[in-house]
Amino acid sequence: MAYELYYWDGLQGRGEFVRLALEEARAPYVEVARGRPEDGLGEGAMLALMDSKDEPHPPFAPPFLRDGDLIIPQSANILFYLGEKLGLAPRDDLRYVVHGLQLTIADVVTEVHDTHHPIGSGLYYEDQKEAAKARATDFIDHRMPKFMGYFERVLKQNPKGDAHLVGDSLTYADLSMFQLIEGLHYAFPRATKRFRQRYRRLAALRDAVAARPNIAAYLASERRIPLNETGIFRHYPELDRSPGSD
Amino acid sequence: MAYELYYWDGLQGRGEFVRLALEEARAPYVEVARGRPEDGLGEGAMLALMDSKDEPHPPFAPPFLRDGDLIIPQSANILFYLGEKLGLAPRDDLRYVVHGLQLTIADVVTEVHDTHHPIGSGLYYEDQKEAAKARATDFIDHRMPKFMGYFERVLKQNPKGDAHLVGDSLTYADLSMFQLIEGLHYAFPRATKRFRQRYRRLAALRDAVAARPNIAAYLASERRIPLNETGIFRHYPELDRSPGSD
Known part of the structure; x- marks a missing residue:
């Protein structure tokens, strides 16, 4: 069924x-x-x-x-x-490692949401723009580098190689990492301008996921809704900026 | 070990x-x-x-x-x-129901954290007090009632009775619900003044957990660190208020 x-x-x-x-x-x-x-x-x-x-x-x-x-x-x-x-997770205790990474990805997603809704999810963006600007600045300068630097290190330290976040085969966390990277690039093109140079393993993982036949077919289909300003990842140019460290 | x-x-x-x-x-x-x-x-x-x-x-x-x-x-x-x-979760698929509730409790915890740090977790509270006031107001008026009303309904609709969130025996989600309710009362005594009347099943669950011998012994021990203003649940009187609906 x-x-x-x-x-x-x-x-x-x-x-x-x-x-x-x-x-x-x-x-x-x-x-x-x-x-x-x-x-x-x-x-x-x-x-x-x-x-x-x-x-x-x-x-x-x-x-x-x-x-x-x-x-x-x-x-x-x-x-x-x-x-x-679906065969997208280890069958041993490493499944808790995958799940832990997924929950950390979910934490980033919540923080991205809060860059445009820092005061209240039920309020209009227009009514919290000033706070959104401050929160987005903090996210771009501090939180995004902290999270993405961490995930890059997870790939680097994976004893089975840096092609996957955990083990030597695809898990749902790899798929979610693709989605997170796509979303960050959509919402923050200026802040992610040097993403490939800074996080080369994450960028390679993103590319590998995008090239998987079933994912590529999905992304090209009508089932894939384009990113837009009703979702988590919103491109509001006034919230995007080059990181303070650039 | x-x-x-x-x-x-x-x-x-x-x-x-x-x-x-x-x-x-x-x-x-x-x-x-x-x-x-x-x-x-x-x-x-x-x-x-x-x-x-x-x-x-x-x-x-x-x-x-x-x-x-x-x-x-x-x-x-x-x-x-x-x-x-530890025998604190169902062994069948209901364990995913328990985990879903735990993740929703974790979402509330994140929102409580953001009532005092809406702009940046690495910034001082004093530097985001205005935004904190606005976010806390939204939390007290909208988010807390939405979440707690939902959890009360989970107890009410549990086919095994309203003594536990899931099934007819204690799970870790019940313990976490106790902790969430304790924290909310500590941080927001005015906002939670009518908690017992509004959410009588949740209040009864809180009491039942507090009365469990191992929990009571723990709460009375030095291992239980008192709630304070370095944690998630902080009592900043300026953020507390009677809900708009009171």
């Missing part, structure tokens, strides 16, 4: 990390919120499930995955669940 | 969620950063491991757990790992 992925239509957002794993594995899945109401799908169906008063384990927010009766919320949790089933 | 928990000395922070699970299970553990340098412990030992150039899987930040050769970072990930070993 196909997996049911529940995530907002029209944006990559946190759902994209799950989509990449499903696409790489060519796993059958239905995008519930992107379907038609006449088929019992659409965002209404997603919201109904979230608001259900008799669902035994209601999710807080998208993305969540339904596999039979089981509803799994939180992108990193979904990937932990799918990783084993 | 005892688990080695690595977390900053002097604050509860994200390490406390792990401590509660270890204490409930009476699992032997060493607090590395709280030990003495002459024993090879202390924060220096923790930082050395984080900065190690030959550690195969270096962690980004505390807390992390060492179990033999394995280093597991991220509090929710540590709890996933320990949950099975």
